[in-house]
Amino acid sequence: MADNAQVHPEQGKRKSSMDNNESERSRSVVIKFPKDQILREAPSMENHHHGRKNPTRRRSKFCCCFAWFFGSVLSIVVMLLIIAGILYLVFTPRLPNFSVERLETRSFNFSRDSGLSSEFYIAVLDKNRNSKIGIYYKEDNSLGFSYSGVELCSGSFPGFYQGHGNVTLLETSLIGSNVPFSEELYLGVVSEENEKRVPLEISINMPVRIKAGLLKLPKMTVRVRCSIIVSGLSANQESQIESLNCKVKKNVF
Incomplete structure (x- = not known):
């Protein structure tokens, strides 16, 4: 009698499904970390570079200041030469x-x-x-x-x-x-x-x-x-x- 017993197809499906779930749970590993060690947000590269001084920008400012100073001195020298030339033409100095x-x-x-x-x-x-x-x-x-x-x-x-x-x-x-x-x-x-x-x-x-x-x-x-x-x-x-x-x-x- 026992050998002739039949299993209902629906019960077979339920049993195979349960077996598959148990096998998946047995394969997965769950790792738990303390809350204070969890990184909520990764630091962006933009924030990382924002704190550093840009050496290229500093050199650019120095070059601008030097160019301004050199240009000012050159302008003053040119103006003095022009004034001296005008005075020479007006007074025409001669040695005694x-x-x-x-x-x-x-x-x-x-x-x-x-x-x-x-x-x-x-x-x-x-x-x-x-x-x-x-x-x-x-x-x-x-x-x-x-x-x-x-x-x-x-x-x-x-x-x-x-x-x-x-x-x-x-x-x-x-x-x-x-x-x-x-x-x-x-x-x-x-x-x-x-x-x-x-x-x-x-x-x-x-x-x-x-x-x-x-x-x-x-x-x-x-x-x-x-x-x-x-x-x-x-x-x-x-x-x-x-x-x-x-x-x-x-x-x-």
Whole structure:
């Protein structure tokens, strides 16, 4: 009887379904984490990079600042050059002329022991060739006589203002005491004096300030170098000027 028992098809289906569910549950694994370890939201890459400084943007700002600074300096330099060019065209500055008008030897004493002591009087003519520029000559100027590279004496001119187109006669004395001077050089002076051709070098350094209209320019130095040949250096006697060549230069600094 038992072997002949039949199973209802619906019951068979239910049984196979239950068996399949149990087999699926046996294959799946459930892992549980504590709540504090669960990541609710993954950090985005945009938020991650937002906290960092961008080196490219920083270099770009530096380049912009440098370009602005360089452009400003270049603009100022160009403007100054334009202003200087306009002033030059308006005033047409020219260096003054210098010439030696008179030279007198007041003393010229040589000793093998004490060297050379001398005193000269000189008159220099200074002509301002500018029609729109005045010149302030400062007191800290210098004047010197030299023979064969040895300075014999020195002096200076008083400070003064020279108006445009003016001519000024500058007079002063030059004094030298116990200047090292060899007997060979002294004999050379005597020999050249016999020929009435004694060569001397005159150096003049004149700090000046230029006045162009209401504008006063910074101080510069006018340098005068004169090669002069005189008839002699006898004491208490005016020396005849046989030859004279003066060159004038300026030094801004």
